[in-house]
Each structure stands twice: as structure tokens, then as C-alpha cells.
Amino acid sequence: MRVEDIKIVPIGYFKTKLSPYYLLGNSFKIVVRAISYTKAVIRQRIENVVKEIKALGGVPNFFGHQRFGTIRPITHLVGKAIIRGDFRRAAMLFLAKSYPFEHPESRTAREELYRTQDFRKAMKAFPKHLYYERLMLKHLAKKPHDFKGAFKTLPIKLRILFPQAYQAYLFNKFLSRRIASGLPLNAVEAGDYIVKIEVTGLPSERFREIASREKLSEINSAIASGKMCLALPLAGFRQRLSEGFQGEIEKQILEEEGITLENFKVKGMPELSLKGGLRTALTALKDFKVEEISKDPFNPRKNMVKISFTLYRGSYATIFLRELMKPRNPIKAGF
Missing domain, CATH: 3.30.2350.20 (TruD, catalytic domain)
Incomplete structure (x- = not known):
């Protein structure tokens, strides 16, 4: 290599x-x-x-800026459109949404496509280095209404990044809103998720539960000694939200986004569905x-x-x- x-x-x-x-x-x-x-x-x-x-x-365990795109942060926006089953919007965001800091040639090509919706013309205008965009444009030039098919021209490892980025975006909002609400990250309240920390320092894949009011003292002692950790949901069709005040935060954010957990079972492209999971609120x-x-x-x-x-x-x-x-x-x- x-x-x-x-x-x-x-x-x-x-x-x-x-x-x-x-x-x-x-x-x-x-x-x-x-x-x-x-x-x-x-x-x-x-x-x-x-x-x-x-x-x-x-450190608060946010997903980094690059998870969404640094110069052109659209990955999570495309993912949201896919989650909602709006493949036309997803495709046009990916292809035609421009940002001021990207290369001028790329920005001009995207803006022209946004104005004209002419995929054949865009094939000539889009720079060669926009390889994946050109794959989709080639399909849309032949089938201008088949946005789902255009996405299927992309490798699955690239396509899955879109819903995963939106999942990461929601996690960041859950964590940000918790911090802004004054809730602790190094202790739990009733209804919060907890995970056990293995001897390796990694969170356990097996032991995860919701903290009950009766066990709060015991759990927070375990957190203080590094044996457990607060966790927040990674949204998915099999992952329940937190309970208690944190659960209310998460419900409010999903309502603001116009999203339900069931939306993560992507109709029309099931290979992009996300089951969900948990992610620790802090990383050592x-x-x-x-x-x-x-x-x-x-x-x-x-x-x-x-x-x-x-x-x-x-x-x-x-x-x-x-x-x-x-x-x-x-x-x-x-x-």
C-alpha cells in the first residue's frame, strides 16, 4: 500500500x-x-x-464539525431529507446547495443547477473532481425524476454517511441542550441512560439502563469512580429516548425537527435505516x-x-x- x-x-x-x-x-x-x-x-x-x-x-463527547462538512456543511441536511423520504430535496441539497467558502468553479456550477434544474447542462459544468455529484447527474440526465435511483449510483458507504450525520447532529443537539439547561454531564438524574465502563475504558455494549430514582446515589458513586457514565441516545427506530427531564429535551428537539424515531426506518431505501444506540456524554x-x-x-x-x-x-x-x-x-x- x-x-x-x-x-x-x-x-x-x-x-x-x-x-x-x-x-x-x-x-x-x-x-x-x-x-x-x-x-x-x-x-x-x-x-x-x-x-x-x-x-x-x-470532554463533552460531541461529534466534530467535520462530521457534517467543514467547508460545505450539508451532510446532515441531506441525511434529514433522506430520513423524511424526500429524495428530491436530498439530491438537490447534495448537488446544488452552494457555500461561499468552496471553490468558485464548484460554487458557480451548483448555483447554475439550482436556477435551471438542467442536469444535462450541469454534467458539462460540474468540475471533474466532483466525482460523486457527476455520478448522480449522469443518472438524472437520463431520468430527471428518479432521485432515488440517482442516490443509488453512490457507494453504500457514502450513502449511509448522510443519515448517520443527521443522527450525529441530533445527538449534538441533545447534548448541547442538556448543557444549556444546567443538567450535569458527570452525574445522572432519574430517567437518564447509564452505561457501564469496561476495564479497557470503553463503554459496555451489554450493560445499559435507565437510572431509577431509588438507585441514583449508587449510580452517581459509580460514575464518580469511573465505573459508569451518562449516555444519550443516538436516534434510531429501535432506540427509545431518555426519560425524565432529559427525555423531555429530546422529545422537544425531535418535534422542532419534525422527525420521529420511526422515520429512521427509511422507506424506499431500507439499507440506510438506522437502529440507533447510545453514546457517552463525556469522553476521557x-x-x-x-x-x-x-x-x-x-x-x-x-x-x-x-x-x-x-x-x-x-x-x-x-x-x-x-x-x-x-x-x-x-x-x-x-x-
Whole structure:
């Protein structure tokens, strides 16, 4: 295998097929450049953020900005349209919704398609690098009303990303609204979901239940000792919402979105249906270390810092970096 800037080193043999199930987490080494603060201030600010995160019990386990598209955040919008069975809207969002930060040639082609709805003409205008859009356009040029068929020209691994992105968007809203409501992330209330934390540090796939009022003290003691964790639903046709106040938050958000859990059983394209599940509200920050604070050779009169850390699988390094860096412009920062 030859991929630029990637080196693969064999470490041994495995008896079964490798899958994400066997992944514990990901280790990161990050360089943050062009920092205006002094070395002492940089170190103090990092220490303050990490101390706050450790006191909370981890980083809020949001899905990262890139899950929805950084330059052109439409993945979850397409997913919502698919969930609602509106394949025409889904296709036009994917093909024709433009954003100011994408390449001008791409933006112009999308805007022209939005105005004309002419798929044959769009085939000539869309740049070659928009490979998947061109696959759909080729189908629509022949069958201009078959939007479902146009989506089926895309690989299943790409198509499933759309409803999964909307599922992630809903989770982020559940978590955001909980924080805004003043509910804790490192403790549970009656009606909240809890999951057991395995010795590996990963949440158990087997032990998940709703916290009862009678067991709150016992459960919160287990959370404080790292044996359990608050979890929130990943929406799906088999996943019940939380109960109690958190459940009311989730119901309100689904009502605002005009969505029911049954919608995740996608009619007309069942392979994109999502059963749902649970995701921990916090993710642990492991092995954090400030490797070096020094002058930035690429930015005169600025400093840089090298950090390293590990996150369990499924968690986003960019979420921690946002806590650390507080980027004012997510587009420019890339997260």
C-alpha cells in the first residue's frame, strides 16, 4: 500500500478479520502554531483547560464539525431529507446547495443547477473532481425524476454517511441542550441512560439502563469512580429516548425537527435505516502531555506548542482542540 505521508508497520498476526471493534482509541500529536501569548501564559492556559476537563470527567463527547462538512456543511441536511423520504430535496441539497467558502468553479456550477434544474447542462459544468455529484447527474440526465435511483449510483458507504450525520447532529443537539439547561454531564438524574465502563475504558455494549430514582446515589458513586457514565441516545427506530427531564429535551428537539424515531426506518431505501444506540456524554482525555513550547519558525514573533494525547474510539480530537484553542472561525481553523 502506498499513501503519501502514511507509513504502515506490521506488528503481528491476528486470528480473525480486523474491525473497528478491536480499536481502543487513537493517539494524537498536535502542533499549534502562531500563538501570540508568552510561553508562561500558554502553559498556564493549557493547564487550566485540562484541569477543568479532568474535574468534569472528560470532554463533552460531541461529534466534530467535520462530521457534517467543514467547508460545505450539508451532510446532515441531506441525511434529514433522506430520513423524511424526500429524495428530491436530498439530491438537490447534495448537488446544488452552494457555500461561499468552496471553490468558485464548484460554487458557480451548483448555483447554475439550482436556477435551471438542467442536469444535462450541469454534467458539462460540474468540475471533474466532483466525482460523486457527476455520478448522480449522469443518472438524472437520463431520468430527471428518479432521485432515488440517482442516490443509488453512490457507494453504500457514502450513502449511509448522510443519515448517520443527521443522527450525529441530533445527538449534538441533545447534548448541547442538556448543557444549556444546567443538567450535569458527570452525574445522572432519574430517567437518564447509564452505561457501564469496561476495564479497557470503553463503554459496555451489554450493560445499559435507565437510572431509577431509588438507585441514583449508587449510580452517581459509580460514575464518580469511573465505573459508569451518562449516555444519550443516538436516534434510531429501535432506540427509545431518555426519560425524565432529559427525555423531555429530546422529545422537544425531535418535534422542532419534525422527525420521529420511526422515520429512521427509511422507506424506499431500507439499507440506510438506522437502529440507533447510545453514546457517552463525556469522553476521557488520556495521556495528555505538553511536549514542547517554543518559537514558531514559520511565524516570526509567535510561539508554538506541541501536545500529545489519546482519545477512545469514536471521539473527535477536534472537539478537545476547540476547548483548548477556542477558534473564532471554525472554517479557517478547520474544526
